[in-house]
Amino acid sequence: MSPSGTSAPLPEPPKCGEGNQYEEGDSRREGYYPWWAEGNFEKNATAVEQLTELAAERGVTTSQLALAWVLAQGQHVVPNPGSRNPKRVQENIAAADLSLTSTDLARIREILPHGAQGARIAGNSPTWI
Structure with missing residues (x-):
């Protein structure tokens, strides 16, 4: 669990279907x-594919789906997305207008009932409360 009590976000989406091709x-x-x-890796890639289908x-x-999910966790949770270009900033802002239905939220919970597979970092990871 993250400090806000929600599951940690997914890592950068893997190259779905290609396996772990990093050098x-x-x-x-x-x-x-x-x-x-x-x-x-494979389980997270499958989750990303399913979330991409839901977003589509x-x-x-x-x-935008991920940011809308964070916003749906309550007013005590504030996303802090980074961006390298103005187009992405506008995309992130538009996510605030997306209202997820109870069906959407249930589907996301079904895809990732406990968040991403695997710890965020190895070794001395912080203990989330």
Whole structure:
């Protein structure tokens, strides 16, 4: 659980269907991020594909769906998305106008009942309350 009491967000979406193709020495391959470990990687890739399908059904991006989910967790939770270009900033802002239905939220819980597979980082991870 994150400090807000919700599951941690998904990592950067993996290259779905391609397996873990990162070069030797890349921290995503070397075990620093358990999300990328064999077994977890494939499960997270499947979850990303399912969330992408749900987002497409709603006519939004997967990122917008994720931000709308965070916003739906309560007024005590505030997303802090980063962006490298103005187009993405506008996309992130538009997510605030997306209201998820109880069906949407149930489907997301079905896809990721406990958040992403694997710990966020290996070793001395913080203890979430």
